[in-house]
Amino acid sequence: MDEKQYEEIVRSRLSEKRFIHSMNVAKAAEELAVQNGADPQKARLAGVLHDIMKEAPPEEQLKIMESSGIMLTDVERSAPKLWHAMAGAAYLQKVLGIEDAEVVNAVRYHTTGRANMSALEKIVFVADFISDERDYDGVQELREAAHHGLQDAVMAGLIFTIQDLSQNQKPIHPDSLAAYNAEIVARGK
Numbered sequence: 001m002d003e004k005q006y007e008e009i010v011r012s013r014l015s016e017k018r019f020i021h022s023m024n025v026a027k028a029a030e031e032l033a034v035q036n037g038a039d040p041q042k043a044r045l046a047g048v049l050h051d052i053m054k055e056a057p058p059e060e061q062l063k064i065m066e067s068s069g070i071m072l073t074d075v076e077r078s079a080p081k082l083w084h085a086m087a088g089a090a091y092l093q094k095v096l097g098i099e100d101a102e103v104v105n106a107v108r109y110h111t112t113g114r115a116n117m118s119a120l121e122k123i124v125f126v127a128d129f130i131s132d133e134r135d136y137d138g139v140q141e142l143r144e145a146a147h148h149g150l151q152d153a154v155m156a157g158l159i160f161t162i163q164d165l166s167q168n169q170k171p172i173h174p175d176s177l178a179a180y181n182a183e184i185v186a187r188g189k
């Protein structure tokens with residue numbers, strides 16, 4: 001399948017609004033890949049696909065995670081917003097037959113991040129924050145950070161999310177914390 005065909009599958013599974021978001025993330029990911037010496041085509045594809053399960057019914061998300069052997073932790077079970085990333089990665093492998101682990105992992109970790117992310121994982125993580133339609137307070141700073149360097153933008157995104165979650169007394173996924181800690185420790189070296 002080529003990218004256009006994947007786009008049509010994504011279009012059929014999402015509202016217009018979220019399809020536009022996905023296309024904007026694809027565009028941002030492609031640009032970040034060019035700037036950072038990563039594969040623009042792969043970045044674009046991962047961007048197109050990253051939210052493919054976002055609007056699937058929770059039961060469908062749980063089912064595909066289960067069938068691909070993903071066991072939810074207590075934190076994951078209590079935070080349904082995290083499911084679409086894991087379910088999306090499972091969908092790529094099981095339904096779309098995508099075997100490229102880099103693309104699958106970029107989808108899987110796009111919401112939480114994780115320690116020692118690949119370039120493609122960082123690119124999709126950041127592209128999701130800075131896509132053209134985003135208009136939250138601070139988005140301009142994040143866009144600027146992204147043009148300075150991918151790592152600065154990853155850090156800014158993690159701080160943004162961790163702050164927001166803790167302020168709202170929501171559980172923070174260990175992968176988000178591990179991503180944050182790994183970066184802070186690396187900077188101290």
Ligand code: DGI
Nearest residue numbers: 051079081110111112128161170171172173176
């Ligand atoms: O799918 P999008 O809306 O484009 O963006 P996303 O995949 O980054 O999802 C954002 C949501 O996920 C937002 O409501 C915050 C939530 N989230 C991100 N990291 C964590 C989290 N929720 C919990 N409980 N814990 C996390 O570590």
Ligand code: FE
Nearest residue numbers: 050051110111
């Ligand atoms: Fe998402």
Ligand code: FE
Nearest residue numbers: 025050051128
């Ligand atoms: Fe998204």
